Amino acid sequence: MTVPVDAVPATAVVPVLQGLVNAVVEAAEERTSQMGKAISCRKGCGACCRQLVPISRTEGERLLAVLDALPVERRAAVQARFAAADAALAQSGLRDGLLDPEKRASKTDRELSTAYFALGIACPFLEDESCSIHPERPLVCREYLVTSPAELCAGPAQEGVAPVPVPKLSAAARGLQDETETWFPLALLTAWSQARRADPVNRTGPEWVQRFLKMLGSK
Numbered sequence: 599m600t601v602p603v604d605a606v607p608a609t610a611v612v613p614v615l616q617g618l619v620n621a622v623v624e625a626a627e628e629r630t631s632q633m634g635k636a637i638s639c640r641k642g643c644g645a646c647c648r649q650l651v652p653i654s655r656t657e658g659e660r661l662l663a664v665l666d667a668l669p670v671e672r673r674a675a676v677q678a679r680f681a682a683a684d685a686a687l688a689q690s691g692l693r694d695g696l697l698d699p700e701k702r703a704s705k706t707d708r709e710l711s712t713a714y715f716a717l718g719i720a721c722p723f724l725e726d727e728s729c730s731i732h733p734e735r736p737l738v739c740r741e742y743l744v745t746s747p748a749e750l751c752a753g754p755a756q757e758g759v760a761p762v763p764v765p766k767l768s769a770a771a772r773g774l775q776d777e778t779e780t781w782f783p784l785a786l787l788t789a790w791s792q793a794r795r796a797d798p799v800n801r802t803g804p805e806w807v808q809r810f811l812k813m814l815g816s817k
């Protein structure tokens with residue numbers, strides 16, 4: 599892997615993490631194929647893009663830059679979808695807990711994700727049932743593949759969905775800048791950006807990768 603030798607923000611090494619996750623996912627796909635199973639995920643099926651997508655601070659900062667770089671009209675459309683998702687989560691009573699790890703501590707991740715999915719909120723980056731930022735999509739989106747029929751992914755409790763076992767490298771990106779960091783939902787990216795306090799830290803590329811591998815080892 600190639601990383602910057604100079605001190606850079608963590609967002610600069612996200613492409614390296616994306617490459618690592620891609621390689622792990624490709625290996626999982628190959629293993630699935632060798633077992634005689636086929637991946638049923640296809641372009642145009644956005645059922646999983648209505649799930650709670652937990653992302654790290656580093657990925658959040660990267661996605662904010664992606665959002666800022668969009669042409670004005672497109673950015674406005676995506677921002678409007680973020681605002682609508684924020685309002686829907688606020689109305690449901692889930693919003694504050696999803697943004698605050700202490701407030702959601704009484705619920706399991708499973709309970710949170712089931713309640714979130716029931717709201718049917720599409721990811722603000724979903725357009726025509728396809729990911730509009732596919733090359734920049736979060737690590738956890740890359741790790742989600744299924745071999746079960748695509749229509750099962752839209753079921754309220756996801757009964758019968760058979761995910762491909764993929765080691766979750768995405769979890770190691772949480773805590774990359776600060777070990778106390780946790781996740782927040784992608785749909786609340788703009789709300790999260792308004793509330794965050796800490797300035798990004800700069801480290802050399804090798805230091806970031808070593809931190810990532812250390813986090814991976816602790817998972």
Ligand code: SF4
Pocket residue numbers: 646647648651721722723724725728729730731732735736739
């Ligand atoms: S970022 Fe892309 S792949 Fe991930 S949930 Fe959103 S639309 Fe789907």
